[in-house]
Amino acid sequence: MSDVTTIEADVPERYADAVQTRLRRAADEDIVGRLWRRDGTLWAPEGTPEVTNRLGWLDIAERSREELADYEQLRDELLRENFTDAIVLGMGGSSLAPEVFRQSFRPAENGLRLHVLDSTHPDEVAKYLDKLDLSKTLAIVSSKSGGTIEPMSMYKAFAARMPAPNFVAVTDPGTSLETLANTKGFRRVFHGDPDIGGRYSALSAFGLVPAVVAGYDVAAVLDGAITAGEECRSESGGNGGLWLGAALGELARAGRNKLTFVADDPLSSYGVWAEQLVAESTGKHGTGILPIADEPLLAPEAYGDDRVFLHVAVEGGGNAGKLRALKDAGHPVITLHALGATDLGRIFYLSEFAVAVAGWVLEINPFDQPNVQEAKDNTSRVLKEGSGGLEPGTLGELTEGLEPPAYYAIMGYLPYSEETEAAVARVRQRLIEQHKVATTWGYGPRFLHSTGQFHKGGPKTGRFLQIVDEPQQDLEVPDEPFTFASLIRAQADGDLETLRNHGLPAVRIDVKDLKEL
Known part of the structure; x- marks a missing residue:
């Protein structure tokens, strides 16, 4: 159990010992003090771009x-x-x-x-x-x-x-x-x-x-963040951001690198924001923590041993029973207690501090995004030159031998739709039940700025299903030689090419075929 009042942790002993060792090392190396002094050598050699000039938060x-x-x-x-x-x-x-x-x-x-x-x-x-x-x-x-x-x-x-x-x-x-x-x-x-x-x-x-x-009520949001900042100055056991970052980093080092968010209403969208923070900050140089948002919450036996669950808990939220079953089954479960919407500032701040600390644990720079530009460049090239045609691939190659620590990423270059959301949720549940793998879902091009970094820079364990459609209409982009339909297709083509260039299995289907999966 963590001694931080707003964070509870049920972490099996074999992981808890590593976390405590990491915290002792953090104290010995003055990690909190160095972070607040904006010492970039926590993460990268002196003079590395995108380190000390990324600490204004x-x-x-x-x-x-x-x-x-x-x-x-x-x-x-x-x-x-x-x-x-x-x-x-x-x-x-x-x-x-x-x-x-x-x-x-x-x-x-x-x-x-x-x-x-x-x-x-x-x-x-x-x-x-x-x-x-x-x-x-x-x-x-x-x-x-x-x-x-x-x-x-x-x-x-x-x-x-x-x-x-x-x-x-x-x-x-x-x-x-x-x-x-x-x-x-x-x-x-x-x-x-x-x-x-x-x-x-x-x-x-x-x-x-x-x-x-x-x-x-933004004043209340900021007051919560200021309180969290004061807490994160502590070099003792009362620093929730330090503890959370050390725990997530050590769990990832031990193979528990699929961080699964369970957020109670009204904070159920927390994972949409946290996805980018975690994936883009940690998913590089073959390592990282993969954030899992909005996945169906199933019985403990449906999950592999690569999971850690982060529960953003609001009183009366309704997920406590399922999380208790996961704890009892030996899955690491971390509970971050929250009061509601005005508590978002505190939650955002603790999350940010934790990811910065996790970067130190994983020995990567959490403030750069070396693989994001690659997909942008491919989009620009496709807009100018075309893609030359892309083979869709076959669905079988995505599920052959599929098991943890692999993950299955579903990427929809589509308009937002409750019908699509429901269909994807069904596919995700079936994948978890049949293969015990973590699943992600994101709308393109939004996810290119979040999990897209992890896809290309993280562990090479992803399987990628891209879903496209034929728009019902097209719109001009004034003063540009492309339309919105050609832009989003160029982004989809560029992403598919980039994944395949990294040697990753990536398949494209039309949204009409989603119902058949």
Whole structure:
């Protein structure tokens, strides 16, 4: 049992001893003190890019607290002007925290209805263009680098239908998006912290501007994060982030590297955000922790010995009985107690600190993403040159000899759909029951910015099923030589090529064939 009051752990003795040894080593090597001093040699040699300039998240909650009044001023101004909706146009670290806030909080009377568009599928883009009253909608164009192809394509589609004062930008200082916003006359530009990577940006402007505009209790969220930050300064047993990171890292080193999230309502979407944090931070150089979100929760005997379960527990959440059975069967189960939506800041912060510590345990740099650019480059090449045709492959090659520690990744370059979700859940359950393997599911291109890094850089144990469709319509991307349909297909083609270039089994099917699986 952990001695951290908000974290309980049932970890079999053979793993618990390794965790305690790691914690003693952390004390001996002053890991907490060095982390707070922003000593990049914890993870990489002195002078390595994307280390010391990626630690701004350590104190971002305090600094964001000072920005709240500015964000609230924007919200009040929009309400006075009778705006009704706000939509985030973003991808990966720019969209996932707003999406979790949106799903966790109830709609607020003193805010706009929040939507998140993080797809290049033309049917998904058209859905928001058609259903929103664009004259009363704020579009939040969110991109850290300012040039990411997905949000910039979305922006162009919306800008053809909306006036410039209906846009704000969230981006790092000095990007091309900031220049565009100033040139076009956006209502506002909000800056991210250039010393924070996208997946660590939840408590910066990228996560908070949409949440404040929606009227959520962001002050309480930040207060929880500040409390967690104070806890994570402790070098004793009361440091939940240190303990969690040491545990996850040591469990992964022992083969328990499939981190399975079970999150109670209203925090059931936590895994959507945590997926990117864990996969993109740890999945590189042949190692890593694979996050499993939204998987059907089954009986203990359905799982292999590569699992660790992280339960984000809310009182009355309804999953406690199943987790107890998993504990009794000898699976490691870690419980992170939460109070509800306003506790998201604390949960985000503990998760971020833990992943930074896990990077030290796994001896990798948790702040770079060496394989993400490869898929982006292949997308650009396919857009310019075409893919030359890709063989779909056969489903049999994905299940032949399938057993842990392999995992089965399902990747849908599709519009969001409850029907698709239900069909994929059935496939995942059958795979677990028949093969005991971990399964993942993600919408493309969103997952390219999260689990996509793990797919290419992590252990070579994945089997990959890509699902595509024929869009019901196509949409032009103004001022570009490609359409949304050609963009998402190029992203699918580029991803499939990249996986196969890494020697990984990857098969493509049409969504119509999903029902037959």
